[in-house]
Amino acid sequence: MSTNPRQHKDAPLLEVNNLETAFSIDGTFYNAVDNVSFRVKPRQIVGIVGESGCGKSVMSLSVMKLLPKGIGQIRNGEIIFDGVHLEKMTDSEINKIRGKDIAMIFQEPMTSLNPVFSIGFQLQEVLFNHMKISKREARLKSIALLKSVGISRPEKIVDEYPHQLSGGMRQRVMIAIAIACQPKLLIADEPTTALDVTVQAQILELLKEIQEVNDMSVILITHDLGVVAEMCDEVIVMYAGKIAERTDVDSLFHNLKHPYTQLLMGAIPKMDEEVEKLSTIKGIVPSLKNMPKTGCKFAARCPKAMPECLTVTPRLAENEAGHEVACLLYETSQPKQEVNT
Amino acid sequence: MLQYTIRRLIGMIPIIFLISVVVFTLAKLMPGDALSGKIDPLNSDPEYIEEMREKMGLNDPIPVQYVRWMSGVVQGDFGDSFIHKRPVMELIGDRLPNTIILGLSALVITYLLAFLMGRYSGRFAYSIGDYLISAFNYLALAIPSFVAALVAIYVFAINLGWVPASGSIGSGVEAGTLEYYLSKAKHTVLPAIVLGAMATAAYTQFLRNDMIESSRKDYVRTARAKGTKESAIYNKHILRNSIIPIVTLLGFDIANLFGGAIITETIFTYPGIGYLFVESVHARDYSVMMAITMMLTILTLIGNLVADLLYGLVDPRIRLS
Numbered sequence: 271m272s273t274n275p276r277q278h279k280d281a282p283l284l285e286v287n288n289l290e291t292a293f294s295i296d297g298t299f300y301n302a303v304d305n306v307s308f309r310v311k312p313r314q315i316v317g318i319v320g321e322s323g324c325g326k327s328v329m330s331l332s333v334m335k336l337l338p339k340g341i342g343q344i345r346n347g348e349i350i351f352d353g354v355h356l357e358k359m360t361d362s363e364i365n366k367i368r369g370k371d372i373a374m375i376f377q378e379p380m381t382s383l384n385p386v387f388s389i390g391f392q393l394q395e396v397l398f399n400h401m402k403i404s405k406r407e408a409r410l411k412s413i414a415l416l417k418s419v420g421i422s423r424p425e426k427i428v429d430e431y432p433h434q435l436s437g438g439m440r441q442r443v444m445i446a447i448a449i450a451c452q453p454k455l456l457i458a459d460e461p462t463t464a465l466d467v468t469v470q471a472q473i474l475e476l477l478k479e480i481q482e483v484n485d486m487s488v489i490l491i492t493h494d495l496g497v498v499a500e501m502c503d504e505v506i507v508m509y510a511g512k513i514a515e516r517t518d519v520d521s522l523f524h525n526l527k528h529p530y531t532q533l534l535m536g537a538i539p540k541m542d543e544e545v546e547k548l549s550t551i552k553g554i555v556p557s558l559k560n561m562p563k564t565g566c567k568f569a570a571r572c573p574k575a576m577p578e579c580l581t582v583t584p585r586l587a588e589n590e591a592g593h594e595v596a597c598l599l600y601e602t603s604q605p606k607q608e609v610n611t
Numbered sequence: 612m613l614q615y616t617i618r619r620l621i622g623m624i625p626i627i628f629l630i631s632v633v634v635f636t637l638a639k640l641m642p643g644d645a646l647s648g649k650i651d652p653l654n655s656d657p658e659y660i661e662e663m664r665e666k667m668g669l670n671d672p673i674p675v676q677y678v679r680w681m682s683g684v685v686q687g688d689f690g691d692s693f694i695h696k697r698p699v700m701e702l703i704g705d706r707l708p709n710t711i712i713l714g715l716s717a718l719v720i721t722y723l724l725a726f727l728m729g730r731y732s733g734r735f736a737y738s739i740g741d742y743l744i745s746a747f748n749y750l751a752l753a754i755p756s757f758v759a760a761l762v763a764i765y766v767f768a769i770n771l772g773w774v775p776a777s778g779s780i781g782s783g784v785e786a787g788t789l790e791y792y793l794s795k796a797k798h799t800v801l802p803a804i805v806l807g808a809m810a811t812a813a814y815t816q817f818l819r820n821d822m823i824e825s826s827r828k829d830y831v832r833t834a835r836a837k838g839t840k841e842s843a844i845y846n847k848h849i850l851r852n853s854i855i856p857i858v859t860l861l862g863f864d865i866a867n868l869f870g871g872a873i874i875t876e877t878i879f880t881y882p883g884i885g886y887l888f889v890e891s892v893h894a895r896d897y898s899v900m901m902a903i904t905m906m907l908t909i910l911t912l913i914g915n916l917v918a919d920l921l922y923g924l925v926d927p928r929i930r931l932s
Contacts, residue, residue, distance in 0.1 A: 334835075334836060336832055336835055336836060361841060362840070365838040365839070365840060366838065367838070368835065368836055368837065368838035369836060369837035369838035369839075370838060373836065374836045376829060376832070376833065376836075378829055381828065381829040381830065382829045382830060382832075382833045383830055383833065384830040384833070384834070384848050384851075384852070385830070385852070385926075385927070385928055386851050386852055386855075386925075386926065386927055386928075387848075387851070388927075392833075395834070395837055395839060396837040396838065396839075399837055399838045399839055400838060431927040431928070433927070433928045444833070447833075447837060
């Protein structure tokens with residue numbers, strides 16, 4: 271692939287502009303990701319948080335172009351990775367990038383590996399896809415990779431089958447597959463959700479370690495704000511297919527702006543407080559079909575909603591340096607006037 | 612695996628014994644006996660009939676007859692055919708090669724067609740090609756084999772004259788020569804195609820549906836995320852999973868392979884086991900009938916075992932112990 275030399279150090283590795291990804295329900299397309307823009311800089315860990323159904327997984331699948339064929343499609347916007355437009359690529363073009371420059375790990379380690387192939391085969395497949403490498407070399411490399419993700423007895427595990435491994439081990443294998451070609455960007459879609467708590471910590475530790483060693487950027491999709499605090503440099507809070515707030519990790523915990531984020535934070539039980547009832551956000555994310563057409567999509571559940579929230583769509587804009595928010599409580603989110611700056 | 616196989620084989624013995632009782636009882640329950648199949652009971656001397664019955668042991672109590680039959684069976688002796696005046700085993704041995712040739716050709720045709728069509732249909736589900744394949748399969752499934760066989764004979768043997776209409780070998784050809792094998796092949800091809808194509812539907816739809824199901828699995832997404840080509844995803848990741856139920860069906864085909872196709876063999880007057888079976892039923896040739904039935908039940912049991920063994924072979928999640 272043609273790599274454009276980056277002009278300066280802080281140029282983004284991944285740039286998503288006005289992305290719209292739609293899903294077909296009964297023949298009509300509904301936007302699951304609605305006009306989303308963000309950047310990921312080299313070596314940065316960006317967390318994407320939000321409730322189930324907020325479009326965070328769909329967005330990550332859009333970047334990899336792994337949307338289910340015929341059902342999901344990118345309708346608008348740009349995905350620029352390392353200077354190359356991914357959204358226009360054909361399958362065979364994107365196949366040269368998948369697994370090599372962008373890799374992905376998934377939520378369900380139990381089903382993400384093919385049950386009838388050995389661990390070694392599945393690991394070597396990605397090597398053969400992207401490198402000229404002999405069978406012997408590939409085997410040695412796959413053993414080394416298994417070792418690097420903290421699997422003991424890798425020379426034995428390499429010949430075993432997925433059902434012989436535990437969930438944590440399988441997720442480690444998935445990580446080994448993902449980092450096999452030293453990708454520039456790793457997308458981790460809720461990598462620890464299906465694992466038990468002690469294993470979660472180990473996997474996150476491993477991800478962080480690998481990110482540092484390999485100089486990767488990481489998009490970490492999660493609904494665990496604790497994980498975000500631990501891992502991320504920057505956080506994107508999504509609601510109903512839109513970005514509600516984007517900020518660095520410090521201000522996420524100290525200077526929340528969007529009511530949705532504030533409620534999310536409030537929903538985390540605190541160790542030092544005794545409460546009768548855990549606080550929740552009332553209602554659920556509206557389904558794709560019932561999404562409000564105008565106004566703020568959170569308005570119906572928002573305790574601070576104003577009448578205009580139902581009619582005026584807030585704009586995601588910088589409110590403080592490095593802190594973007596889309597809420598009409600803030601002057602900056604008012605729709606732009608006719609004069610374009 | 613060997614231990615497992617031996618254990619399963621030993622476990623078959625009581626089942627085979629029970630089946631032998633059933634087979635024998637059913638044969639006895641049928642109207643008539645070997646004698647009435649051979650002579651005309653209404654126009655024969657009752658004394659002669661009585662004498663023959665006594666001689667053939669048909670007047671003994673049924674348990675005695677069963678023990679007599681069974682003691683031969685365990686030694687591999689199914690008695691003599693009353694009609695053909697030859698040992699049953701010899702008779703079956705004569706017919707078996709024909710049936711195996713036909714069954715094997717039909718099986719190869721079935722699997723070849725099912726594999727090609729199923730793979731295409733599974734990958735391009737709901738395309739025009741898929742619909743055409745489904746239409747063909749359902750048509751083949753819906754047409755009874757005797758109709759298909761007759762139409763095939765009419766078109767290819769009588770009108771076009773490409774292949775002979777009946778038998779398994781031309782007259783006057785010497786065994787072992789090239790001509791002999793060509794003649795065999797020529798006689799087998801038409802019944803094999805009829806038999807093979809008829810069975811394709813189930814296998815094709817099996818493979819197709821399993822491939823569609825597999826293509827939605829998480830591991831397929833993983834393979835895509837690795838940059839694996841679409842063709843490799845289908846030919847390796849999906850097919851390797853979808854082949855599991857198909858391969859195990861092979862075990863069940865073993866009984867079919869030896870049992871022959873009763874209707875098809877009869878219509879083509881193809882001298883195989885199926886044809887022999889029909890003949891023996893018509894002629895009340897019990898020893899032959901019971902021998903074939905026993906053979907089929909044992910083969911079915913072995914087929915089940917083979918299916919289980921194949922399962923362990925193709926699916927790493929299953930370890931037989």
